[in-house]
Amino acid sequence: KAGVTQTPRYLIKTRGQQVTLSCSPISGHRSVSWYQQTPGQGLQFLFEYFSETQRNKGNFPGRFSGRQFSNSRSEMNVSTLELGDSALYLCASNSASGEREQFFGPGTRLTVL
Amino acid sequence: EDQVTQSPEALRLQEGESSSLNCSYTVSGLRGLFWYRQDPGKGPEFLFTLYSAGEEKEKERLKATLTKKESFLHITAPKPEDSATYLCAVQARPGSYQLTFGKGTKLSVIP
Numbered sequence: 001k002a003g004v005t006q007t008p009r010y011l012i013k014t015r016g017q018q019v020t021l022s023c024s025p026i027s028g029h030r031s032v033s034w035y036q037q038t039p040g041q042g043l044q045f046l047f048e049y050f051s052e053t054q055r056n057k058g059n060f061p062g063r064f065s066g067r068q069f070s071n072s073r074s075e076m077n078v079s080t081l082e083l084g085d086s087a088l089y090l091c092a093s094n095s096a097s098g099e100r101e102q103f104f105g106p107g108t109r110l111t112v113l
Numbered sequence: 114e115d116q117v118t119q120s121p122e123a124l125r126l127q128e129g130e131s132s133s134l135n136c137s138y139t140v141s142g143l144r145g146l147f148w149y150r151q152d153p154g155k156g157p158e159f160l161f162t163l164y165s166a167g168e169e170k171e172k173e174r175l176k177a178t179l180t181k182k183e184s185f186l187h188i189t190a191p192k193p194e195d196s197a198t199y200l201c202a203v204q205a206r207p208g209s210y211q212l213t214f215g216k217g218t219k220l221s222v223i224p
Contacts, residue, residue, distance in 0.1 A: 042216045055209060105156050
């Protein structure tokens with residue numbers, strides 16, 4: 001069973017630019033969640049999608065947005081990048097059965113210069 | 114607001130020296146408490162979910178327990194390959210997978 005795929009793995013951008021990150025969940029999973037991980041704040045919830053609908057959103061500014069497609073793949077977008085947006089962005093594929101666990105991808109490392 | 118506090122921040126153990134990691138939580142209605150392991154440069158790896166006070170789960174050298182206010186991750190006779198950051202998280206919002214994470218405990222096991 002293939003795991004969670006995130007692309008790209010690494011990105012370097014400059015302030016003011018925008019970026020789009022992609023996530024392909026585990027086959028059969030219809031829900032994905034996105035998290036931001038920084039050394040100072042740890043893992044923080046960004047948003048959650050289920051069957052193309054945003055079900056829940058964390059406490060982040062409107063520059064952070066996302067969407068989910070009919071094949072369950074998801075993208076997140078960050079506009080007008082700031083230095084503080086440098087982080088590891090993690091996508092989680094959410095299991096509807098068993099222990100409701102979230103399976104994380106390897107993440108996208110974003111560096112804003 | 115849900116809060117999760119993990120202690121200690123870092124822990125160094127000799128190989129074979131057993132110990133415990135602590136996770137204290139404040140949540141309005143706990144739906145699940147999760148333990149993850151994270152290696153450098155990788156995403157968190159799922160270990161356990163605990164649902165109610167008194168519940169225990171084991172996997173190899175790891176055992177997780179849950180009370181109404183905290184959870185412990187016991188590591189028995191650790192090996193160097195157990196070195197990682199261990200993350201605790203709570204799930205509280207009905208109908209959502211949203212997790213609130215602690216800052217983690219960085220475990221180093223010295224041969």
